[in-house]
Amino acid sequence: MDSPSPDPSRKREGSRSPGQRDLTTGPIASTLLAFALPTLGSNVLQSLNGSINAIWVGRFLGEDALAATSNANIIMFLMFGAVFGFGMAATILVGQSFGRRDVEGARRAFGSAIGLVLAASVIVGALGWIFAPRILRLLATPPGAFELALVYLRVIFAGLPGQMMLVLMFMGLRGTGDSLTPLWFMGLSVLLDAGLNPVLILGLGPAPAMGIAGSATATLTSGVVAVAALAAYIHLRDLPLRLKGAELRYILPEVRLTRTIVSKGLPIGAQMLVISAAGLAMVGLVNRLGVHTTAGYGVTLQMWAYVQMPALAVGAAVSAMAAQNIGAGRWDRVGRITGAGLLFNLVLTGAAVGLMLAFNRQILGLFVGGDSPALPIAEHINALATWGFILFGGTMVLFGVVRANGAVWGPLVILFVSMFPIRLGLAVGLQPWLGTDALWWSFPIGSAANVIGAALYYRYGPWRDARVAVPSADEGAARSNSAAEATGTLKPVT
Known part of the structure; x- marks a missing residue:
């Protein structure tokens, strides 16, 4: 999609300074990876x-x-x-x-x-x-x-x-x-x-x-x-x-x-609050299942903090690259940046998930004893839910691109719907059929809803018309x- 050329009346400085990286030229994949790591x-x-x-x-x-x-x-x-x-x-x-x-x-x-x-x-x-x-x-x-x-x-x-x-x-x-x-x-x-x-x-x-x-x-x-x-x-x-x-x-x-x-920052800040509120609500549901389940869930959260890091890093890199290219009017590169970000997320987050599942018991055992009743519960949670972080990473990439052009309300609405009516709704509504597993399945299902919403908004939403x-x-x-x-x-x- 074409975009108006940058205003030539704007002040330009062509000199290169230490620490500055021009993200509007050169190979996309290697530049993105060098920025994300x-x-x-x-x-x-x-x-x-x-x-x-x-x-x-x-x-x-x-x-x-x-x-x-x-x-x-x-x-x-x-x-x-x-x-x-x-x-x-x-x-x-x-x-x-x-x-x-x-x-x-x-x-x-x-x-x-x-x-x-x-x-x-x-x-x-x-x-x-x-x-x-x-x-x-x-x-x-x-x-x-x-x-x-x-x-x-x-x-x-x-x-x-x-x-x-x-x-x-x-x-x-x-x-x-x-x-x-x-x-x-x-x-x-x-x-x-x-x-x-x-x-x-x-x-x-x-x-x-x-x-x-x-x-x-x-x-x-x-x-x-x-x-x-x-x-x-x-x-x-x-x-x-x-x-x-x-x-x-x-x-x-x-x-x-x-x-x-403020107009762009408040919705972005609200997204963090939505995530926090959903997390606290899930803790409340888990706490009702007893101390061993609570401990197992707590140990899993410790590991999930590391599993999601590649997705967050790639999302931040994509957002920075997309913002510079949108500012330069290089819309021809924005789609390729999105594709490279999705691929790197699949590889890096997929590797983190694979390592987590391959060494499930050994990693979780660092936090609780090998004979702890919480350990098999944490292993079970990981097996059901951890793969959903690959979908989470796809959402981070797509949201990073649309935010780079100042579109912030669409991601907020999508995130709210996926967290509350879908994730928490399924966690409660499916318990009569799935029991405790309903809570753990709600994580990847919510992530799937999130990435589908993000993909639809990226493809059909009005974010390209936003101006910041x-x-x-x-x-x-x-x-x-x-x-x-x-x-x-x-x-x-x-």
Whole structure:
């Protein structure tokens, strides 16, 4: 499908900068794979960090502390989803701007996203600190874990701005075609967090013994250090998204840019909330089946976090590539990018699923003893449901492409229908015939409904007619002139 040529009046910068990858030229398959693998590495590091921290807390502080961190992490995921969509919307704007070689437009979109997300995360962090006790009571946090969860959660809320800025900067860099820099700085964050956890929990060396607050403080510290180091790196290497001098005024969100980021970001954030709500509802159904089934399901979820990573990485890579090519008017490449993404998902996610099923008992046995009643239950869940992540990956690719052109409501509706009327409906409705297996079969059936809906929307939906672009600098001239003095820096503070 043809698309209007990029506006020649837009500012273009043809120079190449460190970290910038032009995703609009060259071979599609090899470029996509080279972009996706570092993103996959970042995802693996992030999950390993959570697992390592859980080990530290569980070993040093006991089950009550581990339960406290689990309750707090559920809340933080919901809070994260509330502002994550803004970052994704900004990434779309950045990617399309780079496709048009409009580096100034990309910087303006990135600056507005920094101002918007920083303000939102500060507000959410402050409210979270104040209302943390009420939130934990609403979750019916066990009495033995309540005080520990409160301490942990409040420190995590204090670190929310730094964590959100780090994620936003990662997403912005990927929008420019740079997936390698986020990998290095994710590694830095993980090393700091995992290394500081035992030091601050136990009070090793000159550090005070902080208990569970030490684990949260390690996460806060690693986020602040990593985001400051990344901001310095972007500035020193003069990467495309660097803001300096008069460009620092871009951090004051422009009205039209903010409207675009919010209108696209809210539906994306709502998708995360839909996934979270469906997950919590499924946990409620599983909890009714007894402690062994709950434990088996919990172990399976640990493994599923890793199985889905190739799909998420390929989906992110496809979205970045599609955004740049749409911005450049290269619609002839968009369909080929989609095809390459579907193929790589089949290979990579299929390999992850195959390994999981081939070494089912050995992998799951790392979390529970070989004689645990939960182990055969977890093996059974895996055998019935894990293959559905291949279908999930297909959905991530198709949704990544349509979102790259600013179409966000279609994916939200499709996701909601597949999660609630279909997945949860089948989990409850089929129990008289299938018993407990109805819950596990609902996962691949829901994924099948999701990918079918995504394929139909990709083929017949109006997403190609969507328009998302950074307004010209002239439209914001009045605001820019009134904000001649820089009021912030690229390095966010908490």
